[in-house]
Amino acid sequence: MRPDSRRRGSPPRSGEWLLRALLGPREPSTDFVVGDLREEHAAVRARRGRWPADAWYLFEIVRIGVRGRWERRRDVTSPRRAGGFMRSELRQAARFLGRRPAFSGAIVLTVALAIAATTLAFAVVDGVLLEPLPYATPERLVVVWEHNVPRARETNVASPANFMTWRDELRSFDRLAALVEASTTVRVDGEPERVGIVQASAAFFEIVGAQPLVGRLYGAEEDRPGGPEVVVLSEGYWRRRFGADPAIVGRALSFGSAGAPEDAAVVLGVLPERFNYAPRATFGGIGSRDVWTPPQFGDEARQSSGRFLEVIGRLAPGVTVASAQREASALATRLAEVFPDRQSGWDVNVVGMRDDLVGDVRATILIVFGAVVFVLLIACANVANLLMTRATERQQEMAVRSALGAGRARLVRQQLAESLLLSTMGAAVGLPLAWWGVRWLVRSAPDLPRLDAVGLDATVIGFALFATLTTALLFGLAPALHLAGADVAGWLKERATAGRRSAQRIRGALVVAQVALSLVLLIGAGLLVRSLINRMDVGVGFDTERLLTAELNLPSSAYPGADRKSLFYEQLVERVQAIPGVQAASAIIFAPLAGPGSGTSIWAMDRPVPEAGQLPVADIRWIHHDYHATMGIRVLEGRTFEEADRADAPLAVVISEAGAKELWPNESALGKRIAMPWGDTLRAQVVGVVADVRHNGPDTEVRAMLYFDHRQHRPFNQMTLVVRTRGEAGDVVPALRTLLRDLDPALPLYNVRSMESLFANALARSRFTTSSLGLFAALALILAAIGIYGVMAYATQQRSQEIGIRMALGADRGSVVRMVVLRGMALVGVALGIGAVGAFGLSRLLGSLVFGVSTTDPTTFIAMLAVLGATGFAACWLPARRASGISPASAIRYE
């Protein structure tokens, strides 16, 4: 029947639904209106045809529906309206708020802070986690790590041999490039300078899609064994050192020491800063990447099984990370069969480049963002509470106006207009704050990856606008609903008791929400504070105070042979020890907390040798014999190195406690012999056991460590001086430089840092998370206290009549205080219960950020419950005390 009638030319039925939706289902005249329109539709159709008639019909429906809806919400007492969406409401709101600057100012400030914090946090989320990497085809870029299965090291650097095999055999990748960061000495106009250098395959430039700023980048022609000595300068170095001179192209720079002209390399071009990729593989790097050079791997590199490269690649079109992973793992299995000694236990791990970059900070960022959103919600609840007070006060006025014919919808709209205005003003103040915050963050945040991508771009601004509207809705909703739900007639009759009760309920719910959210934040912050304290307590195994570190590197051209280098370092340390203000001095190849060092597999020679891949692994360091004394590392057994441990003496090793326990669990390590696959197998006798040192920071695992005297075994050229001073660590730096200039003016001293600053760096991220979460928790606590106080003070004021009568009838002050406080604490109690359950569920998200404490640590939970409970009590007690001071006479007069 209906399809037939449609074919005969009835108007679209959607029109009726639309009209009903607009006018409401119970509107009686809707049917008749539809009937009238159908009749007219038939006429229009006869004149102009079917489609124009349908369009006319729908258009009229919309006009009638909108007008009808508007009509019913219209305030009959003011029929003349300026028109436009909420324009008159907004004007009225502005007038109202302008008359109450303190009230409005408090709200605007709260909202501004909350929106600034949220926008700032989102800017970080967007820049670090959401924005694509600034390279060509970012979604196809991956990092390929070796995966040490038995030691669960999933992102181990790769060996040149494996890199070359992958490059030759894996079809999942378009291109693979190997990178390693190091440092070298460059001489410009005769001045030696330590610069950061990256050895990077020519394919790297293709993978990231780099174009040179000036000149050209090197290609396969240069990146081959025996290729020409060429370098590409980073944009930063080019600007800093050469004043952005384009004539740099073709110039030869002299690397190494003065006596080695053959180290000269020709500058080909300049690499734009955004392609200045920081590989995690670093070997004596200085934190800046100034010069790029091709590694020129030849066939001999295929024998090189030492692992020190970061390998990045671009997936072939259509290949996923998972399928590349499968192919690479299959190859790893084959390699382990061919080279069991160096490959068993090793898999390959293919990781998307962005995941690799932001992997361990993702959790931190999301947690801080979550905390900020909590604060925003709490702020909304507070503002809603303030507005509720107003809505309640206004209810009588509203009731009167409503009785005179004002539509309730208009009153609700009025309330929403005020919220919108307040939140917009909050955003207007908050956005500049956020902009300033971003600038501050970019300057001062600790080693956050991709910080350069953090800024107030369109996405972030869009988010801020969204946050503003949401905020307005959130804190406008409660008072608006309260007004809409108020029984106006009853209100007038019963003199407002019912309305006040409903307002009180809403405000109570808001306070419960606030306090519960605050508790979650407080517990989170408390857990992080305890973790930070634990990290600082654990320490690193040596005294970090008044300790200076400085690196230097002896070029083999000027210091050929291991003995020559050892002699130099011996003399240097001896003369440093004689500097006034120096208490002790020594040297080690890679200082603790200063970055990665080298490691090796080892085995005890008096025990069966485990299978390849199952060998224990130890860090390995070469030191000057005074090292342990200088650092304050205790000798637990035997001795550390002495004068007598010279090159001609038998090779001695000092092992750390953890290493000794791992190799010889229940017996003394002293006198035992160990071996390691270093060059030919290296064998040494244990002469001492020393306390453990956490080389990579206080929250890292303790690992086995082997120390060798650098005079007996020296595979590398560099050393780090460690100088224990009597005064400030920095005081001896000038004397140190003078001394070094006397010894060899061509040697630059670099990475001059105090151990305390290295220690602070190691804790920087933990401190950053802790202080941001702590700050937000404190903010939440203050807001919640204000919220409780506001509700209790208002409720008390509302009940002052009742209180006055009670006191007139003989209630004492104590019982009044008790009554008020109990009411408030009932709310707080409910909130704490909800909050504790929430914190129990959410605190596990902190996961790896907590250290030495369980995420459900009862002490922290109880302490924070107590803090919030006490705050709540204080916020209830103040109004209670005021109420107990009410004189019965004045209270009864109050109306």
Add this chain to the structure above:
Amino acid sequence: MADALGEFEQLVLLAVLQLGEDAHAARVRERIEEAADRRVTRGALYATLDRLTAKGFLDWEVEESTPDRGGIPKRRFRVTEPGVESLRRSYLAVRTLAAGLEGLLHEA
């Protein structure tokens, strides 16, 4: 006291009275458009008809449907006694205020 009538409300009530047995929404609209020489949107008309009905100034009864209306009956409007009273008051006010101004108001 009852609400004062708006100008458009007066026009609607007058048109309904003029149309008598023919006072259907569409005809009311046409009549006002002709007489007042202005566009009347259906939205405004229906809203006003509903409002006047709610105030008790208008009443309606149902008439038989026609095929074009798809079976939906038609409303025929009628001005109630309070409606006429209200209209009378408005007219009285206009007439009182216009007294002596006939010369000015009749020219055009």
